[in-house]
Amino acid sequence: MTTLNRRHWLRTTTLATTGLALGAQKAIAESPSILNKATPNFVEWELQTPKKVDLYALKARLLANENPHGPSDKARLSIMDSVSMGNRYGHGKAAELIDLIAEKEGVPKEYIMLGPGSSDLLEKTAVSLYMKGGNIVSADPAYMSLIKTAMSMKADWKAVPLTSEWAHDLPAMESAIDANTKLVYICNPNNPTGTITPSKDLYSFCESVSEKKLIFMDEAYLEFMEDGPDKLSMVDLISKGKNIIVSRTFSKVHGMAGLRIGYIVALPETLALISKNYRGNMGMNITSLNGAMASIKDTDFIKKSAKLNKESRDYVMAELKSMGYSYLPSQTSFILFPIEMNGKEFLSQMFDLGIGVRSFEVFGQGYCRVSMGTMSEMKLFIDGIKNVLA
Numbered sequence: 001m002t003t004l005n006r007r008h009w010l011r012t013t014t015l016a017t018t019g020l021a022l023g024a025q026k027a028i029a030e031s032p033s034i035l036n037k038a039t040p041n042f043v044e045w046e047l048q049t050p051k052k053v054d055l056y057a058l059k060a061r062l063l064a065n066e067n068p069h070g071p072s073d074k075a076r077l078s079i080m081d082s083v084s085m086g087n088r089y090g091h092g093k094a095a096e097l098i099d100l101i102a103e104k105e106g107v108p109k110e111y112i113m114l115g116p117g118s119s120d121l122l123e124k125t126a127v128s129l130y131m132k133g134g135n136i137v138s139a140d141p142a143y144m145s146l147i148k149t150a151m152s153m154k155a156d157w158k159a160v161p162l163t164s165e166w167a168h169d170l171p172a173m174e175s176a177i178d179a180n181t182k183l184v185y186i187c188n189p190n191n192p193t194g195t196i197t198p199s200k201d202l203y204s205f206c207e208s209v210s211e212k213k214l215i216f217m218d219e220a221y222l223e224f225m226e227d228g229p230d231k232l233s234m235v236d237l238i239s240k241g242k243n244i245i246v247s248r249t250f251s252k253v254h255g256m257a258g259l260r261i262g263y264i265v266a267l268p269e270t271l272a273l274i275s276k277n278y279r280g281n282m283g284m285n286i287t288s289l290n291g292a293m294a295s296i297k298d299t300d301f302i303k304k305s306a307k308l309n310k311e312s313r314d315y316v317m318a319e320l321k322s323m324g325y326s327y328l329p330s331q332t333s334f335i336l337f338p339i340e341m342n343g344k345e346f347l348s349q350m351f352d353l354g355i356g357v358r359s360f361e362v363f364g365q366g367y368c369r370v371s372m373g374t375m376s377e378m379k380l381f382i383d384g385i386k387n388v389l390a
């Protein structure tokens with residue numbers, strides 16, 4: 001099964017395919033205290049173990065949607081070369097990177113803002129917009145960084161469940177917009193589901209809704225999408241004058257998560273909402289800026305990185321399928337699939353094997369989220385699943 005319809009899945013599956021576990025379902029319901037309640041429909045199980053786990057010493061580190069293939073060799077060399085420039089501020093280098101990004105995105109340089117990771121820009125957007133309250137409309141489940149910060153200011157969150165096909169419910173999101181809405185947040189492909197919203201629908205939604213409200217498009221995983229018409233950035237609409245912010249990151253396909261570089265593209269007047277509160281480029285470091293410049297030019301590496309990710313993704317999907325598991329149709333660097341086991345126990349057993357993954361409850365069903373690592377890490381993961389979920 002390559003696609004998974006949520007309602008169909010919830011109705012019919014897996015007791016048979018995974019040999020479950022009614023007891024485990026019950027245990028989930030009985031242990032709410034160890035769930036990190038992120039949203040009404042999405043909660044995360046936390047690993048609770050008496051011994052401290054060294055998360056960098058895992059045999060397979062598949063828990064943070066990192067990229068095991070990066071940084072590119074050229075980025076590494078550039079970073080090493082620029083260590084001796086660590087006594088200098090990075091403003092000049094930030095300006096050079098902005099020029100490269102503007103060229104890649106096809107927009108003027110005034111449309112680009114850099115941040116130490118796109119999280120930084122998600123959060124700065126939230127702080128800048130929600131100091132005086134208002135509401136934010138997004139899907140549920142969604143990537144929570146911007147939403148959590150908005151709520152820690154004064155925002156109300158209007159959460160609109162994903163459709164039964166795991167896409168954004170765009171008509172329902174439009175209906176949820178009211179006079180107090182300051183931002184519509186869309187993550188495509190979405191985290192934690194890995195699923196996409198068809199680009200045709202998204203494009204016309206963004207085109208019309210941005211006439212009345214600011215839209216934030218988080219495109220962190222865009223490069224991992226299957227080639228085709230759905231692999232479409234909404235930056236094009238910004239070039240046409242639409243009030244949209246698009247965020248991108250060097251953490252995923254570039255494999256530079258620990259080096260912390262991200263950026264947003266938006267109209268200069270929209271960026272001014274943020275830059276009136278925050279001084280641009282002070283959070284950037286010169287080594288990462290040089291690494292990002294080398295990486296953005298290294299198009300062979302980007303292609304290789306996306307290809308290796310797809311190989312791991314295809315392998316895991318094929319193995320899950322052959323074992324009788326369902327999974328969500330991921331277009332990202334992670335896969336979410338339902339498990340019929342208590343999430344805490346599942347995490348504990350996987351970590352004991354040296355395999356780090358995440359476990360969530362989505363719409364009341366337990367899931368494992370596994371990030372794509374090297375092929376040998378994925379083989380360890382599949383062996384682990386066979387052991388733990390057997």
Ligand SMILES: Cc1ncc(COP(=O)(O)O)c(C=O)c1O
Nearest residue numbers: 117118119143191220249251262
């Ligand atoms: C959807 C999404 N957006 C943004 C981020 C933040 O990435 P970073 O701050 O490393 O750019 C992540 C990280 O996992 C993500 O999944």
